[in-house]
Amino acid sequence: MPSAQAPADPAETEPGLLPEAQTLVEAFCQHGASIIIGVIGLSGRPLAGVALGCTEFGPNKVRVLLSRPLNSELLHGLMRNSRIALTVSEVPTHRSIQIKGEGAVLLAAQAEDLQIAKRQLRAFRDQLIDAEYGEAFATAYCRFDPAEAVAVEFIPRAAFTQTPGPRAGERMQESVR
């Protein structure tokens, strides 16, 4: 549970991200990637969720699109605790990057969000088919109703390598400084 007295972890309080993380996440999303999120629910327990797309990825702002019905409990949790974790994984290579941030806010999805998410999900669907998940499954997994989409924006604080292996969890800034 959160502790008000505990000192902040300096690895998670510095603002902004290195261009390396931005470039990789943008490339993953463009080519089709799995995007998942983690938040703290109203009960104080962690909650896993699935995102539709990452529609903006800047040094000081990340914007993701979520299905509201699929993530209703998670969105309620975000309104109380605005800290968020986002992991983007490339299907064929399993390369993954995790972004941790704070100050998450819920916003209405814009037409541009929907266009970007559709493009990313189309690419993700193709990646799943290439990975032999089957066309029917891949299509169902990547389908969404634009009317049910909601945007979440947050301030990124740090990026971590999340590719499976012993280096998973290593902070990206440390690896390039």
Place this chain on the structure above:
Amino acid sequence: MTTLDQIRNCLEGVVPAFLATSDGEGMPNVSEISQVHYVDPGHVALSYQFFNKTRRNVLATRVASVIVVDPDSNAQYRLELDFEETQTGGPLFEAMRAKLAGIASHTHMESVFRLLGSDVYEVRAIEPLPSRRLEVLRPCNPLSAARGGGVVDARRGRAAARPVSRGAGAADGDRPLDGADARP
């Protein structure tokens, strides 16, 4: 009401699962994991392969949330988990090690995946998520039930069904899966 036995097809390691934890300060962490292993009607086990952030979080807070996906129907469920123990040997560990080797081979991760322990969790709740579902006709495969039963007996000698369900919605239209894994 959804039980763990009804969602056995999600626990075959075909689609990665999504695991969220948090540290002691309330910062969430989320990662894809290769294996959520059925232990008994009230427990699953996750593979412990590296002493990473997820592992540290679980040891610190002893709670987790995982989303599992049925590779045939795209049914999705969020499981609320309480960490109980880590096993580093025995039937459960050996079963998970064998399964992990198969997953590693299929995903070309043989040099990366190495099981250090089987982390056993109590499943506190299963929440069906309103995903887009495919109609699936799935015959029962008795071999799957036999495999699971062996692990139950070896681990605790406990096999009493325990309903673990929360929420409604998509669950109402669920087709019972009977623990089958008879994909082609």
